[in-house]
Amino acid sequence: MKRIVIHEEHCIGCRLCEVHCLVQHSRSRDIIKAFRTERDTVLPRVHVEESGPISFALQCRQCVEPVCIEACISGAMHRDEITGAVVCDEAKCVGCWMCIMVCPAGSIQQNMTGGGASGRHIASKCDLCYGAEVPACVANCPNEALTYEEVPEAAPQE
Amino acid sequence: MENTRSVQTPALDQTPRIVIVGNSATAVGAVEALRKVDQSAEVTVISAEPHMIYSRPMLSHYLAGEIERPRLAYRGADFYARHNVRPVLDDAVVRIDPQAHSVTTASGQTFGWDKLLIATGGSPIIPPLPGLDVEGVYAFTRLDDALAILEYARKREARHAVVIGGGMIGIKATDALLKRGLRISMVELAPAILARSLDEVASRMMSNLLVDAGVEVLLENTVTEVRSSEGRLTGVVLRDGRQIACDLLVFGIGVRPNAGLAREAGLKVNQGIVVDHAMRTSHEGIYAAGDVAEAYDLVVDMNRIVAIWPNAYRQGATAGAHMVGVERVDPGGVAMNTVEVCGVPAISVGNGNAPEEGHQVLAECDERAHRYKRMVLRDGRLVGVILVGDINRAGVYTGLIRNRIDVSGCEDALLNERISLLSLPDQYRKHVVTGAGIEV
Numbered sequence: 001m002k003r004i005v006i007h008e009e010h011c012i013g014c015r016l017c018e019v020h021c022l023v024q025h026s027r028s029r030d031i032i033k034a035f036r037t038e039r040d041t042v043l044p045r046v047h048v049e050e051s052g053p054i055s056f057a058l059q060c061r062q063c064v065e066p067v068c069i070e071a072c073i074s075g076a077m078h079r080d081e082i083t084g085a086v087v088c089d090e091a092k093c094v095g096c097w098m099c100i101m102v103c104p105a106g107s108i109q110q111n112m113t114g115g116g117a118s119g120r121h122i123a124s125k126c127d128l129c130y131g132a133e134v135p136a137c138v139a140n141c142p143n144e145a146l147t148y149e150e151v152p153e154a155a156p157q158e
Numbered sequence: 159m160e161n162t163r164s165v166q167t168p169a170l171d172q173t174p175r176i177v178i179v180g181n182s183a184t185a186v187g188a189v190e191a192l193r194k195v196d197q198s199a200e201v202t203v204i205s206a207e208p209h210m211i212y213s214r215p216m217l218s219h220y221l222a223g224e225i226e227r228p229r230l231a232y233r234g235a236d237f238y239a240r241h242n243v244r245p246v247l248d249d250a251v252v253r254i255d256p257q258a259h260s261v262t263t264a265s266g267q268t269f270g271w272d273k274l275l276i277a278t279g280g281s282p283i284i285p286p287l288p289g290l291d292v293e294g295v296y297a298f299t300r301l302d303d304a305l306a307i308l309e310y311a312r313k314r315e316a317r318h319a320v321v322i323g324g325g326m327i328g329i330k331a332t333d334a335l336l337k338r339g340l341r342i343s344m345v346e347l348a349p350a351i352l353a354r355s356l357d358e359v360a361s362r363m364m365s366n367l368l369v370d371a372g373v374e375v376l377l378e379n380t381v382t383e384v385r386s387s388e389g390r391l392t393g394v395v396l397r398d399g400r401q402i403a404c405d406l407l408v409f410g411i412g413v414r415p416n417a418g419l420a421r422e423a424g425l426k427v428n429q430g431i432v433v434d435h436a437m438r439t440s441h442e443g444i445y446a447a448g449d450v451a452e453a454y455d456l457v458v459d460m461n462r463i464v465a466i467w468p469n470a471y472r473q474g475a476t477a478g479a480h481m482v483g484v485e486r487v488d489p490g491g492v493a494m495n496t497v498e499v500c501g502v503p504a505i506s507v508g509n510g511n512a513p514e515e516g517h518q519v520l521a522e523c524d525e526r527a528h529r530y531k532r533m534v535l536r537d538g539r540l541v542g543v544i545l546v547g548d549i550n551r552a553g554v555y556t557g558l559i560r561n562r563i564d565v566s567g568c569e570d571a572l573l574n575e576r577i578s579l580l581s582l583p584d585q586y587r588k589h590v591v592t593g594a595g596i597e598v
Contacts, residue, residue: 006591051580058579058591067553070187070475071468073215075232092229094219097496097549101505102468104557105579105590109550110503 001084003151004128004138006056010145011048013055017137017146018044021059024129024136041113045126046137057137057146059126060107062086068099068108068125076123083131088123090114095121174199176481177261177269179251179419180277181205182214183467184448186233187474188275188481193241196482201243202269204261206250209301210235215467217304222334230301251278254423256441273481276420276431276439276446277474280413280465282327289384294391295407298331311406317341319406320394322381324351328410329364329497335408336371336500343374343402345381355495355506359523360530360544367499367528381407415450415463428452430463435487437477445481447473456490457508457541457559464493492560496549502528505552508559509534509542517541522573531573538566551577557590558582 019031021044026034034042046059066086069077076092077099079085088099093114100108100123107125114122129135138146176192176199178185185203192199212230219225238245246263253262260270282297284290294314296307310316317340321332324346332342344351350361351368365375376396383395384407393403415430426432426440430452433439437447447453448470452461469491479486494507510532512519518535529547533540533555539562543555554577558565563586565572571581579587 008591049578049580051578054580056580056591061591067468070471073213073232073467074229075213094216094225094229096215096219096498097503097505097552098215098468099553100549101494101496101507101552102556103553104560106551106554106577108553 001062001150002128002148003062004059004126004135005147005149005151006058007145007147008054008056010143011056012143012145013048013050014142015048016140016142017046017057018048020136020140021046021126041111043109043111043124045107045109045124047107047109057141058105058107059137060086060103061105062128067102067104071098071102073098080127080131083128085128085131086125087127088125090122093122095123097123099123099125174272174482175270176201176273176275177271178203178275178277179205179254179261180275180279180448180450181207181209181211181245181247182277182279182448183232183470184275184277184279184474184477186211186237187471188277188447188478189237189241189243191475191478191484191486192482195479195484197242199482201241202246202271203238203243204246204249204251204263204269206248206264207300207302208248210247211237212301213467214299214301217298217301218330218334221298221304221307221331222337224337251419254419254444256423256425256444259443272443274444275437275474275477275481276444276450277448277470278416278419279449279470280415282409283411283414284409285411287381287384289386292384292386292389292391294386294405295384295409297409298327299413307406307408311338311340314390314405316406318343318402318404319408320345320381320402320404321408321410323410323412324348324375324377325354325410325412326352326495326497327412328408329368329499331408331410332368332373333499335406336373340406341372341374343376343404344368345376345379345396347378347380349378351375351377352497352504352506353511355493355497355511356504356544357511357532359521359525360504360506360511360532360546363525363528363530363546364497364499364502364504366525367502371500413449413465415465417450420446420450428461432461433473435476435490436480436485437473437488438480445477447477453488454490455493456562457492464491466491466493466495468494489560492556494556502547503549504544504546505549506544507542507552507556508540510544512536512542518569520569520573533572535565535569538564540565540572548575554579554582558586561586561589 076089111124213232249263385393431446449465476488520533532544534542
């Protein structure tokens with residue numbers, strides 16, 4: 001399956017990936033509305049890691065054997081049968097944070113108002129934009145610091 | 159698949175028969191892993207409980223009224239059919255015969271196996287108190303317990319519950335019943351709640367939250383007698399002589415492994431069934447995994463029971479893969495858990511509550527904001543962490559613990575509000591970021 005590949009050396013920390021991720025996962029999918037009226041209920045699922053001049057955008061690494069699925073008590077975290085992506089079924093999630101406890105990349109976040117007005121707590125993570133041809137963060141990166149590629153599974157680690 | 163390699167499976171004359179005793183996370187982990195590589199094995203799952211696969215850790219959310227019963231389903235109703243598994247429910251296995259390669263159930267059915275997975279989990283610890291056999295007294299580990307508590311509480315309009323146990327189960331029961339509007343008295347034998355996973359500071363913070371919410375937290379105390387009238391609970395007597403009137407008593411002390419069948423079958427059992435890195439027991443062809451298994455814990459570097467959901471699933475997956483000839487080795491578990499009290503989450507991983515002696519401890523606390531961090535290092539490696547309040551980066555620490563990363567020189571970064579992967583050793587960062595093949 002295709003994965004988002006990070007090119008640290010091209011990242012300038014502009015955070016456009018975060019902006020477009022948020023818009024993509026907003027109800028309106030409109031950049032102004034998303035930031036003006038939905039800012040509290042939707043989170044970007046990619047985060048720019050920064051230290052001095054070095055930065056890179058990090059989202060779910062789509063592990064081959066995802067520890068978040070293993071740890072999920074509700075069955076919400078699962079591998080989508082069509083896209084192959086590790087995704088969270090937000091209708092099932094109860095916000096127990098087991099996935100957050102185990103994700104080594106730290107790429108799952110608490111969304112405390114994930115249910116909108118009902119304020120349900122849910123785990124928020126990258127879904128590769130629901131099988132989109134190119135995820136929003138990749139499509140909107142001005143520097144190709146993120147690319148979307150077929151990456152062979154890593155060789156067994158001894 | 160990483161961490162796996164195929165081994166020669168001896169040619170069998172017939173389809174291999176796999177029997178799994180138990181129907182929770184371990185069984186699901188096993189079935190999903192074995193069906194990834196094998197479609198032919200004849201798989202039977204036998205459970206004493208009548209229910210479809212449900213999530214035990216979700217029971218507190220159900221008890222609290224946060225979710226409806228259908229959301230307890232851990233996998234879809236078509237799970238067995240889709241994975242070509244024969245479920246045998248509501249029929250407890252009462253005997254394992256390792257010589258005849260069979261198990262016998264309470265109803266008298268016998269199932270032969272070529273590979274057997276014992277995933278019988280644990281049973282609630284109920285101390286032998288006088289007067290227990292009355293209406294209003296419950297354990298809290300199974301769906302039937304939760305259903306019974308809810309029905310009873312509704313029918314009798316329960317107002318005041320005594321919860322015995324200030325560990326994970328007791329706290330979850332307490333938090334749930336609080337949300338149902340009950341008054342709670344929580345009785346814990348130890349001098350602190352959640353003492354197995356939290357240190358003094360974190361424990362006090364969680365305890366204060368409970369007290370602020372109106373819970374009576376009684377430490378270094380226990381129930382010695384149960385009072386009733388006309389077969390119904392009316393109160394309890396504590397060790398110090400105090401009496402508490404209550405109409406609901408919940409045991410949330412903990413569970414002990416259901417290892418009796420294995421012991422009777424002659425398998426090596428300490429606290430739990432002793433297993434190796436592939437979840438193999440002392441008997442050829444028999445595996446054990448989950449809360450009943452004494453498996454390798456990579457932080458304490460020894461075998462022990464760590465009765466948590468992720469371990470159960472992963473160990474099940476290891477056993478499942480192995481049973482169909484994939485030599486998968488389990489890297490070992492780490493004790494960890496999340497708990498939430500009155501909306502404030504706490505996470506403990508590894509030896510987060512280890513004493514300062516012999517360790518390097520980094521801590522930062524803002525009790526008023528309900529925020530606390532405690533990192534425990536040994537020989538330059540992180541071996542434990544406790545987080546209260548802000549838990550969004552917990553997994554980064556867990557990764558460092560599981561991968562035994564030398565973080566010498568990065569100590570300052572560990573306490574950063576949002577620990578950046580960029581402040582961790584380069585090679586480890588690349589390992590995490592490259593993604594494919596991450597195994598932690």
